[in-house]
Amino acid sequence: MTTLRDAAHRLGLAIDGAAATELRFRCAPEAFLGAVTTLAAEAVLADLFAVTGSGPPSLTVVFEAVGEPEWLLLRTQLTGDSFPSLTPATHVASWYEREIHEMHGLQPAGHPALARLRLHDWPVGQPPMRATLDRRLDIGPGVPSVVPIVHGQGVFQLPLGPVRSGPQESGEFLFNSGGEDLVAVSQLLGFKLRVVERLAEGRTVDQALNLAERLAGVSAFSNALAFVQAVERASAINVGARSRAARTLMNELERLHNHFGDISRLADATGLMVAGAQYASLKEDVLRRCAELTRHRYLRGILAVGGLQAPLPAIALQTLRRRLPDWLRRSERLEKLLEETAIFIDRVETTGVLTREYAAPHNLVGPIGRSTGADRDCRRDHPYAAYDQVIFEVLVKSQGDALARLSIRLFEIRQSIRILEQLLESWPESDETAPSDSLATGEALGWSEGAGGETLHWVALTGDGRIARWRARPPAFVNWHPYAEACASGNNLTDYPVIEASFGLSHAEFDR
Amino acid sequence: MSRWIALGLRSGVRTTRYPSHADPEAEIAPSAVIADLAALTPAQAAEVADLCPTSAITIEGDRERGGIAFDAGQCVMCGRCVRAFPGAFAFSPHPEVAVRSRGNLRVAAHWAGGSTPAVDAAAAELKLRSQRLFRRSLHIRHVDAGSCNGCESELQLLGSPEYDLHRLGLFFTPTPRHADALLVTGVVTRQMEQPLRDTYDAMPGPKIVVAAGVCAIGGGVFEGGFMVNGPLDRILPVDVYVPGCPPTPLALLHGLLVAVGRGAGRYRAGGVSDGD
Ligand code: SF4
Ligand code: SF4
Numbered sequence: 021m022t023t024l025r026d027a028a029h030r031l032g033l034a035i036d037g038a039a040a041t042e043l044r045f046r047c048a049p050e051a052f053l054g055a056v057t058t059l060a061a062e063a064v065l066a067d068l069f070a071v072t073g074s075g076p077p078s079l080t081v082v083f084e085a086v087g088e089p090e091w092l093l094l095r096t097q098l099t100g101d102s103f104p105s106l107t108p109a110t111h112v113a114s115w116y117e118r119e120i121h122e123m124h125g126l127q128p129a130g131h132p133a134l135a136r137l138r139l140h141d142w143p144v145g146q147p148p149m150r151a152t153l154d155r156r157l158d159i160g161p162g163v164p165s166v167v168p169i170v171h172g173q174g175v176f177q178l179p180l181g182p183v184r185s186g187p188q189e190s191g192e193f194l195f196n197s198g199g200e201d202l203v204a205v206s207q208l209l210g211f212k213l214r215v216v217e218r219l220a221e222g223r224t225v226d227q228a229l230n231l232a233e234r235l236a237g238v239s240a241f242s243n244a245l246a247f248v249q250a251v252e253r254a255s256a257i258n259v260g261a262r263s264r265a266a267r268t269l270m271n272e273l274e275r276l277h278n279h280f281g282d283i284s285r286l287a288d289a290t291g292l293m294v295a296g297a298q299y300a301s302l303k304e305d306v307l308r309r310c311a312e313l314t315r316h317r318y319l320r321g322i323l324a325v326g327g328l329q330a331p332l333p334a335i336a337l338q339t340l341r342r343r344l345p346d347w348l349r350r351s352e353r354l355e356k357l358l359e360e361t362a363i364f365i366d367r368v369e370t371t372g373v374l375t376r377e378y379a380a381p382h383n384l385v386g387p388i389g390r391s392t393g394a395d396r397d398c399r400r401d402h403p404y405a406a407y408d409q410v411i412f413e414v415l416v417k418s419q420g421d422a423l424a425r426l427s428i429r430l431f432e433i434r435q436s437i438r439i440l441e442q443l444l445e446s447w448p449e450s451d452e453t454a455p456s457d458s459l460a461t462g463e464a465l466g467w468s469e470g471a472g473g474e475t476l477h478w479v480a481l482t483g484d485g486r487i488a489r490w491r492a493r494p495p496a497f498v499n500w501h502p503y504a505e506a507c508a509s510g511n512n513l514t515d516y517p518v519i520e521a522s523f524g525l526s527h528a529e530f531d532r
Numbered sequence: 533m534s535r536w537i538a539l540g541l542r543s544g545v546r547t548t549r550y551p552s553h554a555d556p557e558a559e560i561a562p563s564a565v566i567a568d569l570a571a572l573t574p575a576q577a578a579e580v581a582d583l584c585p586t587s588a589i590t591i592e593g594d595r596e597r598g599g600i601a602f603d604a605g606q607c608v609m610c611g612r613c614v615r616a617f618p619g620a621f622a623f624s625p626h627p628e629v630a631v632r633s634r635g636n637l638r639v640a641a642h643w644a645g646g647s648t649p650a651v652d653a654a655a656a657e658l659k660l661r662s663q664r665l666f667r668r669s670l671h672i673r674h675v676d677a678g679s680c681n682g683c684e685s686e687l688q689l690l691g692s693p694e695y696d697l698h699r700l701g702l703f704f705t706p707t708p709r710h711a712d713a714l715l716v717t718g719v720v721t722r723q724m725e726q727p728l729r730d731t732y733d734a735m736p737g738p739k740i741v742v743a744a745g746v747c748a749i750g751g752g753v754f755e756g757g758f759m760v761n762g763p764l765d766r767i768l769p770v771d772v773y774v775p776g777c778p779p780t781p782l783a784l785l786h787g788l789l790v791a792v793g794r795g796a797g798r799y800r801a802g803g804v805s806d807g808d
Contacts, residue, residue, distance in 0.1 A: 140723050148759070182727045185706030187674040187687035187715075190724060211723045212678045219757050230585035230610060230753050237682020237778060281685065294540040300692035301546070307689075311561035315623065317780065318682055321610035330615060357535060528681040 068116035138210025242470025250466025260451025263327035278471030372519035386473020391424035422522035496529035562623030569641035599642035627782030639802035669701035673711035679718030720762030
């Protein structure tokens, strides 16, 4: 018996249906805190979300365990709007509960720091995921939220944002500094809040797929893939072999262009402009191959429920295959040069450190998580699309600094190229089965490993192929949580641009 | 350090020759859709309007007297119409898709009883509101007013060796006080409206405003959302519209040249015109 099944059995949780690799349980609200606390000690809490609307509100926790392909979903139906906070026993629940509180109006009783997460000037009693909000409804004056200030002798504040200096995403930061060193960093996020998931309710799955593709631009494909796989799992739709290979290929192309782009920005932040330009060129080259394959540089408009909107053109696949050795050669040469550039290594080594101890309770994902010892990668742990047919390695480090995050991305670039080579080596002739796109009432989890890490989407469908509820938990939601702490501990003000670039966190994914 | 310089020099010039020469990349990664609405029957029109994920394709009125409208300012480039009705919808082979008149992103056709619709005439391109003669260079202040970061990704690549916007005298500036143009991406969320207005107010006049991407132009897939205060031209006077989701780097270069008066808006939603 696996860890998850075993724990559920010991806790005496009631079975609440199942889907392939998805164990569903439910329990009474009184038993919820105890059950989650026990499970969180043995497994990884990967998501916590609320569903409100018609009927009583419910809470769902998603767990995974190291080395087990299954997910465990535990749900409880609340009888009122309050529930005992999970945060005192399980730290990672903190931001999830703050989100549930402001977006759904549910009360996590006993939460130690129930501040707003994204809403700024917003009235109490109008939770955006629940209230009947109409377009341009006069929401009225709200309670403004401000960036917290650290007071102390000799501490001064330096603000940054929300409008940034270059073409960058909006977000506000406040550096509390005693001179050169950073005492603390406060952040105000949520400027870009669009409430994407609420917008999808009642729309057709195809319309919602277009929203999923625009939740975040540089991770358009991984988010849309997790979404579409959730829809397919909810409706028991099988995807043909060639489409699965194509999805895997595009997932890797997106991972590649993000890693190239992130390293480009890191190099720029350290003043290494030639390296920045070289990596930007590599990103551009990947985007061009994406456009050749799909007519869209960010791989939008290609996914469909049951497969793809159109097969990938053979000529574009051949061009891609010819480019792979060049990408590998160029990136290996750059990698070697970076390693040998002492002033560069000085800027990234021991900069923006997330210690293993601090990071562990946050269940971090992607290169940020893997740089702090979190050995998780959905492609290996929960194989989807054609990942069960390719060989690749996952690098885990423990230093948690900008250098470790960089090393992991550099390693993953080589692995992505290796995966692409294998896929193109044995490209399936056809899908074998005709794609089915008959949607059914149901719900399911979908996942993918984007460049930022584990991407989870959960959907509930109505009978007529529309979205009843949609929950997106992109990697940035998890990884923003420890960010301010990593910026402050032992760093100087001048390190900030390097730290920011080394994290490469998406505001759009967090704000949603 | 010298090895980096050597590498930079060795890598050679791969910068686009656009705008003095056409760039073949424009056809591979298209910048907009163009529509020949007269090619559609009323039934096909209804079908394609249903297929379109945004309000880029809409049916107006009833079948007898009604018609169909296409708005490139709301087209997210999903390709569904092009794949389903290649006779009526196509990807524009040109990257020159920025316009000064919002109307030139739209085209409509009315059946008026028959099944062959009459197509609207294109609008005249507006003159730049500002008569200020720009220096040869343009300093651009960018504001992300609620984007998905796709638009920023393309803006950042304008600085890559492939596009090198500095060669055209175009620069991003970190301070609004030095800016000639405000380039806005994203839907203008409720929480970004004030910071956006503050930036605009801090710029010296006359100011040029560029709406980049369909989110800023019409809201894109987020149109009508209760956190969406845009589109941008409801909040600020817009001089140049650059459609796309995201606008391609070539389209952005063209849009910025239009903003300085060094390029013309030749896109027409019903087919590209040869000039103004
Ligand atoms: S390509 Fe544009 S017009 Fe065509 S269906 Fe997609 S959004 Fe609509
Ligand atoms: S226009 Fe498209 S790419 Fe740009 S912000 Fe909107 S959704 Fe993202």
